[in-house]
Amino acid sequence: MLVVKSVSKIYGEGTNRVVALNNVSLEAAKGDFIAVMGHSGSGKSTLLNIIGGLDYPSSGEVILDGRRIDAMNEDALVDIRRGRITYVFQQYHLLPSLTALENVLLPLTFRGTNNGTQRALDMLARVGLDKRAGHKPGQLSGGEQQRVAIARALVNDPALILADEPTGNMDQKTGMEILELFRQLHREGHSIIMVTHNPEIARHAGEIIVLQDGQIANRVEQGRSRNNEH
Amino acid sequence: MELHRLVAKDVMRRKRRVLYAVLGVVIGIMTVISILTVALAAESRIYEQLEEYGANLVVIPAVSQLDLELGGLGLGSLTVGQNYIPEGKVSLVRQITDDMINHSLGIQDERDRYAAPVSPKLYVSSEVRGVSVMVVGIDPEEERRMKTWWRIREGEYLDGTDQALLGALAAELLELNAGDSIVLNGFDMTVAGILRETGSNDDYQIFVPIRMAQEAVDREGMVSSIDVRALCIACPVEDIADEINMMVPGVRAVAVKQIAMTEMGMMDRINRFMLALAGITLAVGMFGVVNTMTTSVHERIRDIGIMRAVGASRNQIVRTFIYEAIIVGILGGVLGFLAGTLLAYGIGPLIFPGVSVGYVPGYLPLSLALAIVVAVAATLYPAFRATRIRVADSFRSL
Ligand SMILES: Nc1ncnc2c1ncn2[C@@H]1O[C@H](COP(=O)(O)OP(=O)(O)OP(=O)(O)O)[C@@H](O)[C@H]1O
Ligand SMILES: [Mg+2]
Numbered sequence: 343m344l345v346v347k348s349v350s351k352i353y354g355e356g357t358n359r360v361v362a363l364n365n366v367s368l369e370a371a372k373g374d375f376i377a378v379m380g381h382s383g384s385g386k387s388t389l390l391n392i393i394g395g396l397d398y399p400s401s402g403e404v405i406l407d408g409r410r411i412d413a414m415n416e417d418a419l420v421d422i423r424r425g426r427i428t429y430v431f432q433q434y435h436l437l438p439s440l441t442a443l444e445n446v447l448l449p450l451t452f453r454g455t456n457n458g459t460q461r462a463l464d465m466l467a468r469v470g471l472d473k474r475a476g477h478k479p480g481q482l483s484g485g486e487q488q489r490v491a492i493a494r495a496l497v498n499d500p501a502l503i504l505a506d507e508p509t510g511n512m513d514q515k516t517g518m519e520i521l522e523l524f525r526q527l528h529r530e531g532h533s534i535i536m537v538t539h540n541p542e543i544a545r546h547a548g549e550i551i552v553l554q555d556g557q558i559a560n561r562v563e564q565g566r567s568r569n570n571e572h
Numbered sequence: 573m574e575l576h577r578l579v580a581k582d583v584m585r586r587k588r589r590v591l592y593a594v595l596g597v598v599i600g601i602m603t604v605i606s607i608l609t610v611a612l613a614a615e616s617r618i619y620e621q622l623e624e625y626g627a628n629l630v631v632i633p634a635v636s637q638l639d640l641e642l643g644g645l646g647l648g649s650l651t652v653g654q655n656y657i658p659e660g661k662v663s664l665v666r667q668i669t670d671d672m673i674n675h676s677l678g679i680q681d682e683r684d685r686y687a688a689p690v691s692p693k694l695y696v697s698s699e700v701r702g703v704s705v706m707v708v709g710i711d712p713e714e715e716r717r718m719k720t721w722w723r724i725r726e727g728e729y730l731d732g733t734d735q736a737l738l739g740a741l742a743a744e745l746l747e748l749n750a751g752d753s754i755v756l757n758g759f760d761m762t763v764a765g766i767l768r769e770t771g772s773n774d775d776y777q778i779f780v781p782i783r784m785a786q787e788a789v790d791r792e793g794m795v796s797s798i799d800v801r802a803l804c805i806a807c808p809v810e811d812i813a814d815e816i817n818m819m820v821p822g823v824r825a826v827a828v829k830q831i832a833m834t835e836m837g838m839m840d841r842i843n844r845f846m847l848a849l850a851g852i853t854l855a856v857g858m859f860g861v862v863n864t865m866t867t868s869v870h871e872r873i874r875d876i877g878i879m880r881a882v883g884a885s886r887n888q889i890v891r892t893f894i895y896e897a898i899i900v901g902i903l904g905g906v907l908g909f910l911a912g913t914l915l916a917y918g919i920g921p922l923i924f925p926g927v928s929v930g931y932v933p934g935y936l937p938l939s940l941a942l943a944i945v946v947a948v949a950a951t952l953y954p955a956f957r958a959t960r961i962r963v964a965d966s967f968r969s970l
Contacts, residue, residue, distance in 0.1 A: 396881065397964035416886060424883040435878045435967070439585040440578070447573045452883040456574060494882060 343533060344370040344393065344502065349402030349412075351388050351556075362388040363399070364556040370535065372501070375528045377544035378537045380553035386537040387506055389553065393535065394427050394504045395419045406502075424453050428495035432507040434487040436479040442466060442490045443475040449498045458497070465493035469523060485516035492523060503527065505536040509543065521546065575888060579895040582875075589871065590896070593864040594903045597947055600857025601908025601939045602915055604850040608938075609916035611843050613929040618839050624721055627691070627799035627828065628809050631665055631816060633657050634824045656794035657823055659692065664820050666690040669802050672812050688802050689717040692795040694785045700754050700778070701746055707756060707778045709785025709795075718801055719774070726750045727765030730781060735764035739775040756780065757788035798823075854946070861950040865900075869893065869954040876958050877966030886959040893955035894948055901944030909939040 351363040362385045370376055378386050391397035393404055395411045404411040406426060414422070428449070429435075436445045446465055450458035466472045469489035479487050488508055495503055505524065509517035521543050528534050536547070544550050545564075552560035583590050633655055669688045679685055694709035712730040716722065727750025730737050736756070738748060743766040748754065752763045761780065769775055786792045802812045809827040816825035869876075876889055913931045920929035958966075 391964040397962055420880075420883060420885045423881065429881050431967070433967075435874075435881070437578075437582075437875055437878060439581045444573055444578075444581070448578075448879070449882040451573045451575065451578065452879070452885070452888055498883070 343372045343374075343407060345403070345405040346389075346393060347403040347405070349389070349392060349399045349404065351385070351392060351397070352400045361556050363392070365402070366553075366556070366558055367402075368551060368558070370502075370533055372533055373528075373531055374533050374535075374549065375525075375547045376535045377547035377550045378535065378553065379539065379541075379544055379550060380559070384553040385556040386553055388556075390504050390506050390535065390537055394429060395422055396429075424449065425498045426500060427502045427504060428498060428500040430488070430491050430495050430503060430505040430508045432510040434479070434484070434491045434511075436487055436490055436494075438479050441476050441478055442471060442482065442493075445479070445490055446493045446497055449494060453498070462493070462497055465497045466490070468496065469493045483516075484512045485520065488512070488520055489523070492520070492527075496527070500532065502533045502535065505534065507537050507539065509538065509540065517543070575892060576895050579892050579899070582892075583896060583899055586868075586871075589864070589868050590900060590903075593861060593868060593900045593947070594907065596857060596860035596864050597900060597904025597943045598908040598911055599860065600854045600946060601904060601943050602911040603853040603857070604942065605909055605912025605935050605939050606915035606919065607846045607850045608935060609913055609929060609932055610920040610923060610927070611846050612932060613916070613920050613927040614924040615839055615843070617924060617927040625801075626718055627689075627801050629669070629800040629802045629813055629816075629825060629827055631657065631661075631798040631800065631820075631823050631825045632796075634822050656694075656791060656796060657692075657798065659793045659795055661820055661823060662690065662692045662795065662798055665798050665800065665816055665823075665825075668815050668819055669800055669812055672815060673802060688800060689714050691715045691718045691799045692782060693797050693799065694782055694789075694791065694794065695796045696757070696785050696789050698757055698778075698788070700756060703746060705742060705746075705778055706773075706776065707780060707785060707788070709782035710779050711782055712779075715779070718799060721770065722774075723768040724765045725768040727763065730764055730779065732764075733781055733784060734759070734761050735781070736761045737764055737779040738766045739777045739779075740767055740769040741775040742778055756784075759784065759788055854942070858946055858950060861900075861946055862954070865893075865897070865947070865951045866954040868896075869951070869958045873958060873961065873966045876961070877963050880959075880963045880966075889959045890952070890955045893951045893958075897947040897951040898944055901947035902940065904947060905940035905943030906936070908943055909936050912939065 346366060346368045349363055349366045350361070353360040353362055366385075366389060368376070378389065380386050388397065392399045392412070395404075395414060399412050402412070406422065411419070411422065436442075437448065440448070443459070443462055443466065446462040447458055450456075450462065463472060463475060466475055469492050471486060471489050471493065474482060474486060479490070482490065488511075492508075503524075508524070509520050512520070517540065524534055524536065525546055536543075538544055548564055550560075550562040550564065551558055552562075635655065666688075669690060670685065673688055674685055677686060691711055691714040696707045696709065698705060698707045710730075716729065725740065736754065738746070743749070743763075746754075748763050748766075750763050750765050754761050754763060756778075761784070767774065782795065786794060800812075802809050813825040813827040816823065879889060879892075880886075912935075916929050916931075920927050
């Protein structure tokens with residue numbers, strides 16, 4: 343489903359030149375759960391951004407379902423973001439003016455679906471937050487905000503969920519609850535690529551990719567986690 | 573949920589920032605509206621003053637005087653032509669005057685047509701109670717429009733055929749009161765009213781409906797002169813006089829020199845200067861609005877990134893900013909109109925003593941339109957720029 347071919351990303355020029363990614367290749371099949379690990383600054387976020395079309399690679403190719411994301415124009419990327427790929431960020435990235443429900447509705451709003459309230463409520467129920475639908479992000483805990491962000495990521499029924507340290511801002515217990523949610527989504531057939539520093543979390547992934555200075559330093563197949571029923 | 577609801581919620585949360593932007597718009601609109609309002613008040617004040625000048629164009633019979641001479645010996649002069657103007661020419665004079673004024677005012681719609689007072693007169697010398705007096709036959713309605721300063725001291729204005737209106741001194745001399753009867757050239761008439769003193773010839777005269785005067789001297793269908801008040805900024809009264817002289821045979825139109833006309837030309841120049849000033853203020857205000865809007869967009873780079881990450885197109889992002897600008901424009905337009913009107917009330921009398929400033933409801937849609945255009949224009953560029961940022965970068969920028 344997803345092929346990353348020799349992707350490099352270079353920021354800046356001259357003395358400011360930073361090679362954030364250096365010739366990274368990987369593949370993800372439908373239903374895969376891949377964990378991306380590595381030290382701070384090793385290029386994990388950069389890789390995720392490029393896979394999701396939030397940033398462009400300096401060289402190499404990103405191919406989703408046979409189409410090159412790296413060469414897509416903005417309009418085509420908008421289509422991808424409206425269904426194929428969604429994101430969950432470390433900082434949740436909810437809109438502060440909107441309630442939990444409205445934040446979940448947001449992707450449907452941009453898609454032009456004006457009667458998605460029931461579906462958005464379902465998604466909130468799915469992450470156990472239907473009782474907090476009317477609350478604004480400022481009134482929710484970090485774990486709850488991340489659940490809202492996950493519900494928002496699910497509302498368009500994406501094929502691939504990209505999560506950049508989704509548990510990075512929370513304590514161990516809350517982090518494990520969020521992880522449990524991701525494992526459930528994985529079991530339901532969503533493909534997931536997740537950046538994490540937590541080896542405990544990575545243990546549940548089908549494959550672990552370890553980045554170091556923008557290169558893949560290690561790749562661990564934990565085959566049993568691959569979900570092939572879907 | 574619709575896009576504009578999203579914007580409305582965001583505006584509610586960022587009240588302070590939005591109010592800054594509104595303030596920027598208000599300042600620009602306020603200046604424009606106050607200037608326009610004061611200018612309009614000043615203009616109507618000048619028109620008011622001009623009306624008190626009365627006629628500025630007099631049409632008299634074209635009489636030529638031939639000097640008779642014989643062997644170097646002057647034999648006096650011989651008057652050739654008529655001393656009266658046929659009544660039919662009144663409407664011709666009226667039409668020429670109105671056409672030229674309306675044309676220069678740019679009025680095309682028949683309903684808005686401006687009609688200048690055109691007042692035909694017939695002078696008759698007569699005798700009342702043994703005193704010789706000047707009786708003036710007038711068209712009561714037109715004469716009243718011409719002489720806006722006339723006030724009735726006693727009784728009523730002319731309202732029927734057998735009535736007379738007396739100048740203050742004439743009434744005093746003849747010892748007449750409203751309701752008294754007089755005989756004019758064998759016609760019985762009632763004194764309908766007496767004018768207050770005006771300090772002009774009117775004080776000595778007796779006014780009767782022109783039909784009466786014509787009958788009294790057997791001059792049906794004749795008038796002695798036609799007074800016209802042809803007030804017009806862009807068309808000098810001389811031009812109107814020339815046109816009448818050219819188009820209407822048998823009459824001579826004479827423009828009465830008017831200081832008022834220079835005042836009008838001044839007003840026109842002042843108006844233009846003030847409008848230029850308003851334009852500059854608006855342009856400067858526009859910079860302020862561009863500034864706040866740019867800041868407003870910048871503050872929301874992260875939100876823009878979020879919206880794009882969850883599927884917003886660039887168009888939708890720009891649209892949210894346009895909606896916000898429309899809200900800012902509506903608020904700024906209404907408040908700017910109110911503030912501008914208040915300002916006009918405050919400074920109008922200081923700039924033009926004696927003007928009575930009135931609020932102009934027609935300026936509300938104008939300020940709304942102007943404010944919305946300014947706000948949207950100020951937002952478009954920064955909003956467009958913001959959508960060019962890569963989504964990944966928009967998360968990093970804060
Ligand atoms: N816009 C940018 N301009 C310049 N350098 C950048 C930019 N973005 C990232 N980098 C650099 O690229 C490298 C990789 O950054 P990246 O954010 O991908 O690391 P990361 O693995 O996600 O780190 P962390 O675990 O701290 O989130 C870093 O050295 C970073 O400084
Ligand atoms: Mg990172």
